[in-house]
Amino acid sequence: MKKRITVLTGAGISAESGINTFRDAGGLWEGHDVMDVASPEGFARNPKLVLDFYNQRRRQLPEVLPNEAHKALFKLEEFYDVTIVTQNVDDLHERAGSTNLIHIHGELLKARSTKNENVIITWSKDLNLGDYCEKGHQLRPHIVWFGEAVPLLEQAAIATQNADIVIIIGTSMQVYPAASLIDYTQSGVPIYFIDPQPSVSENNYENLSIIAKTAVEGLPNLVTELTETAKRQ
Template sequence: MKNIAILTGAGISAESGLKTFRDSNGLWEGHDVMTVASPEGFQSNPKLVLDFYNQRRRQLLKVQPNNAHKALVHLEKHFNAHVITQNVDDLHERAGSSKVIHLHGELLKARSTVNKEDIFEWKKDILLGDYCKCGYQIRPHIVWFGEEVPLLDTAINITEQADIIIIIGTSMQVYPAASLINFAKPNTPIYFIDPNPVFTNSRNNHITVISKNAVSGVPTLVASLIDK
């Protein structure tokens, strides 16, 4: 059974109605990214940061997986398919994918501000005064700028073993996720789905660009891979 690594980003979730949050000027909902997505920002104004993610969590609970998410589920029936996502939503899981790696954390989980291993499900707002079992304030289970990416080594291992790589809804410009492609075996077939594709990788000439959005491009590609 062939191994497939599927790298997904904000573009696939945007088609479900989720805001990507980062504007063209680099602001997130009018905030400088370091204000709402860094340990320093949280220490400086924890209420602002919690409110920012509370809004994102409420929005996530109102949307549904789209046809691109659903199409990827079919790959698991024919391939050893892993989704490596930069997204913090649970739309891949809700669609039915069972092998999902969240590089940047998960919005529907929280964790202790002191013990980073104390992680638990959380679907409501996080407020100041919400404590973990050890009595410490909790925070969103999100990997902020400047923090370690705990699952990066797992993602690298999956990419190294991939016989096929599919890239959906990401420009592969945000590191360390963007570096994953460098761990692919030479000449691994890469399928890049994006309505406005900009992709360069000098190590691999086996790139097929599909100039469609995720909802259109993913089901077509999945069907062609299964039929091969």
């Protein structure tokens, strides 16, 4: 039986493909206050602004490609049972070939009903006012905004709890509730934290190894190491 690896990924891995990270130090996202474009209140105030904002993000997707870190994670699937829990709303993991993903913050290429959050449909074009679900309700981006519940968090926690190895890439582990996932790691399970400016130290967690590199620099070598270990077992 293959060992289970759960990978927690954040904006850093997508940034190396050219996707801008969620927000800068000033709390802005592409020049907008995050609460204007990433909250239910912002959507209620100005739905057109919010729809246009995500339309721009969605249009950017075909212009960017999976990088070597995304591709390295796919290679792990040959030797391990891999689950990727990502905070990213892009589709770069899927395009790199990864097959088992949990998008805890939603997906740009899906839309959902404003009336029923369980009515979720695939959506690759612009989303505009007047685009309705089958029940006649306005569609909105399938994105988890500030102040909203994270429906897949429990599923992500179970994946982390069941892991034999945990890898964390491109996330500061400072934004909750996603940051709490590391705490579900079972005692004795190796944790690899890949980040050029790591926000934790090896004293914070048992069996934590820090790789102070970007995802593209640090992940392929780790994948090679884990692959060689699996071959020997």
